[in-house]
Amino acid sequence: MTRRHDVKHYPGLGPLVALFFVYLYAPLAIVVIYSFNANRIVGVWTGFSLEWYASALNNRALMNALKTSLTVAGVATVVATTIALLAALAIIRGRNVRFRKLSETVVNLPLLLPEIVLAVASLIFFSLIGLQNGMMKLIIAHSAFCTPFAFLPIRARLQGMSLDFEEASADLYASRWTTFRRVTLPLIFPGVFSGAMLAFLISMDDFITSNLLSTGGTTTLPVYIFSLIRSGTSPELNAIGTLLIVASLILATVALAVAARGARNND
Amino acid sequence: MNEAKAVEVRSVSKSFGTYQALRSVSFDIGANEFFTMLGPSGCGKTTLLRMLAGFETPDSGSIRLHGREVLDLPPHRRRVNTVFQNYALFPHMTLEQNVAFGLENLGWDRARIRARVGEMLERVHMETMARRRPGQLSGGQRQRVALARALAPDPEVLLLDEPLSALDLKLRQAMRDELRKLQRDSGITFVFVTHDQEEALDMSDRIAVLGAGEVQQIGSPTEIYEEPANRFVADFVGETNFFDVEVLETVAGQATVRTPFGLVITAPETGVAGRRRATLSVRPEKVNLGDQAQGVTMQGQVVNKNYMGGYTHYTLDIGGIELRASRRNASREGDAIAAGETVNVGFAPLSARVLAS
Ligand SMILES: Nc1ncnc2c1ncn2[C@@H]1O[C@H](COP(=O)(O)OP(=O)(O)O)[C@@H](O)[C@H]1O
Ligand SMILES: [Mg+2]
Helix, strand or coil, X not given: CHHHHCHHHCCCHHHHHHHHHHHHHHHHHHHHHHHCECCCCCCCCCCECCHHHHHHHCCHHHHHHHHHHHHHHHHHXXXXXXXXXXXXXXXXXCCCCCCHHHHHHHHHHHHHCCHHXXXXXXXXXXXXXXXXXXXXXXXXXXXXXXXXXXXXXXXXXXXXXXXXXXXXXXXXCCCHHHHXXXXXXXXXXXXXXXXXXXXXXXXXXCCXXXXXXXXXXXXXXXXXXXXXXXXXXXXXXXXXXXXXXXXXXXXXXXXXXXXXXXXXXXX | CCCCEEEEEEEEEEEECCEEEEEEEEEEEECCCEEEEECCCCCCHHHHHHHHHCCCCCCEEEEEECCEECCCCCHHHCCEEEECCCCCCCCCCCHHHHHHHHHHHCCCCHHHXXXXXXXXXXXXXXXXXXXXXXXXXXXXXXXXHHHHHHHCCCCCEEEEECCCCCCCHHHHHHHHHHHHHHHHHHCCXXXXXXXXXXXXXXXXXXXEEEECCEEEEEECHHHHHHCCCCHHHHHHCCCCXXXXXXXXXXXXXXXXXXXXXCCEEEEEEECCCCCCEXXXXXXXXXXXXXXXXXXXXXXXXXXXXXECCCEEEEEEEECCEEEEEEEECCCHXXXXXXXXXXXXXXXXXXXXXXXXX
């Protein structure tokens, strides 16, 4: 009976799924394939070449943009994850938290607002306080909008973790700090890691805020790529795209491995 | 030594919202005692235990451990360890690390910790698995490790919250003996919580029966079973027959009552003085049948018979009133009374109790 209602037995499901995956991955496949094309024109295959990779890796402006992005994302990840972790601990584990629901909403609010609003608000805020340093502006803005992304998995993990372990720890003479360091943090680590990963990806991926805040010396990777497109597509873009896809896959694999290890440890 | 009080609970009350979980609970626990809190689920046993450990605070009243007021001490400053109902072993640590955890927090040096961890794991027969993690253990094994972890720091009081309820029957019986032995060997005060009366009777030096957030009776297992203080205790601990009776006279702890069978008997009473109605409690195994019927004797018809192997339970009809009796099958003939037969039924008045209704 459950068999008949199983979605796997609906007619036409197979072809539909296939179509969906083609729709999803065909553009990516094209980018990857043509990044190895010797010809400058996308769509005309003339032979295999690594030329565009060489030119991408030798592009000083590109490498600078990458460096800016990595720096901003790295610092923003650390800041956002720390804030998110503290917020989650206070909201989920704190005693007598009066505005638990409200506090959570405040932390998550940036998820609900259109990013352009936040970006403009940041811009106005920075000019009001007279902050000039482009890198600082990017880091502060990114830390802010990455925090809710880091918060969600940490909160989920903490909520799913039974209080018993922390009580057992206190029962065994551990101070609150020792309990956090030796019991809570190791047990919610997969959540913290996912949160950090999400924050990092969101920061790396950000265009709207970075574009609004970027100045001469502080162009992030997405902003730079966008500027390349404006001056016409080039196979170098395909190479950059492919490299980004590979980097993302590596990150995702590591994230999955960590999550799997966490699940094994906690059974 | 026996004079020393390990735990003193004084007039402790606790409400959760509008629900009053504990009403002015008081009791003392002596040093080296195996003390059991027995009561139905929801009567506040866990709440009391958590107050001793420091995870809950009473609304009023006081708690002393070895003479010292502890209400302002956080859990990690109380020399008390807990064996949690679900064990709460740290899943990310090996068994060794679990047992060492408390000792590290107490600042023991490494060599001493290593020796103690080895000794404790050996004592619970888990030394060969020291490097495993809790996830790889069976329920019984987790239980042993939880015990080793809680006993390792040599606490003043060990709290155990229904530690046997997650185990299967055979293992439970074996663990009872082992727990009792651990308590005797270590000389640590055990505060054991259970809803299983058999467990309580078997293991405890003294039992506190809790019901409806109040202490119903405190006493040795024999006192609790043979001299229940009220109807709740008689009902919760063991099987019994209850009869509404009319009180004719109470003198020196004995009540003379008119039973519904029409007989007038005199039996030990608790809290009946000055009342007109009371409850007579007669345990099934105190009721004798056939040739063995002595004391108060009547005629009854066997309406139902349940053969249990070692025992046979009979339900008798005595002039329209139901009475349950149980008989040990000491020989094959022990089970000879058949359903439908009319037999002599009797019990010694001294083994019955008259209780406030
Ligand atoms: N933190 C709490 N919040 C609300 N009610 C609680 C809480 N802890 C216990 N209770 C209630 O108090 C009563 C006693 O609980 P507990 O001490 O766990 O009983 P027991 O261990 O005897 O089964 C129960 O009715 C339970 O629902
Ligand atoms: Mg309980």
